[in-house]
Amino acid sequence: MRGKLITFEGIDGSGKSTVVEKLQKDPEIKAFKPVFTREPTRGTLTGNAVEKAIQSDTDQLAELFLFTADHAEHLAKLIKPALENGKIVISDRYSDSRYAYQGITLKTRLENPLEWIKDLHRGWTVIPDLTFLLDIRPEISIERCGKRGEQSKFEKLEFLRGVREIFLKLAADDPERFVIIDASCFPEHVEKEVAKKLLEFLNRN
Numbered sequence: 001m002r003g004k005l006i007t008f009e010g011i012d013g014s015g016k017s018t019v020v021e022k023l024q025k026d027p028e029i030k031a032f033k034p035v036f037t038r039e040p041t042r043g044t045l046t047g048n049a050v051e052k053a054i055q056s057d058t059d060q061l062a063e064l065f066l067f068t069a070d071h072a073e074h075l076a077k078l079i080k081p082a083l084e085n086g087k088i089v090i091s092d093r094y095s096d097s098r099y100a101y102q103g104i105t106l107k108t109r110l111e112n113p114l115e116w117i118k119d120l121h122r123g124w125t126v127i128p129d130l131t132f133l134l135d136i137r138p139e140i141s142i143e144r145c146g147k148r149g150e151q152s153k154f155e156k157l158e159f160l161r162g163v164r165e166i167f168l169k170l171a172a173d174d175p176e177r178f179v180i181i182d183a184s185c186f187p188e189h190v191e192k193e194v195a196k197k198l199l200e201f202l203n204r205n
């Protein structure tokens with residue numbers, strides 16, 4: 001039987017990595033032996049290229065293709081083989097990040113970037129079975145990022161407002177797949193909520 005693909009999405013600083021780290025230690029989740037992964041991938045040729053691109057003034061269209069190449073590599077080398085082996089795969093960011101972030105970076109370059117980027121993925125990507133959207137106001141997430149001490153070029157208020165809007169639209173268009181989590185709560189609350197919903201999903205599938 002094919003495995004299940006679960007993804008975490010949200011704007012910078014929404015708390016995805018914090019939650020995913022906690023899930024990795026949760027005994028009830030560990031019992032399902034999930035494979036944890038992320039996009040951009042780490043330590044790969046394509047992931048390294050993306051890392052360099054987002055730390056520099058790379059052309060936005062070139063950046064989209066780099067992220068998409070990394071996704072293709074991620075699918076071929078990890079996601080598809082794991083799913084074919086019946087595994088549960090949990091990815092910190094996935095294609096919805098491309099739809100939301102590049103949907104904004106390319107808004108002055110393409111007429112309808114969201115649909116264009118979705119079309120680019122059609123026919124070869126794997127659609128997640130469940131997606132947690134950690135939803136938060138960018139005012140709060142940017143403050144969190146500041147405390148973390150890193151600053152990515154995407155951590156700008158207006159930009160993240162647009163990204164959040166697209167994430168919420170994607171969730172509204174596909175309510176069966178998306179679970180929206182209020183990520184502005186205390187970490188313990190967010191983790192409890194996610195673990196509860198995730199276990200419900202894993203136990204019924």
Ligand SMILES: Nc1ncnc2c1ncn2[C@@H]1O[C@H](COP(=O)(O)OP(=O)(O)OP(=O)(O)O)[C@@H](O)[C@H]1O
Nearest residue numbers: 011012013014015016017018144148185186187190
């Ligand atoms: N619920 C929370 N309340 C307050 N602070 C939080 C919460 N969750 C995470 N943080 C803190 O906010 C910062 C960003 O969290 P984290 O790195 O998990 O976000 P992220 O969504 O993975 O970010 P990015 O996508 O930019 O890598 C970290 O310093 C983390 O400790």
Ligand SMILES: Cc1cn([C@H]2C[C@H](O)[C@@H](COP(=O)(O)O)O2)c(=O)[nH]c1=O
Nearest residue numbers: 012039040067093097098101102152154
């Ligand atoms: C997958 C993906 C990511 N991004 C952006 C989102 C972040 O600002 C950075 C790196 O992600 P991280 O979780 O903070 O390490 O890249 C993007 O613009 N498009 C994508 O497809």
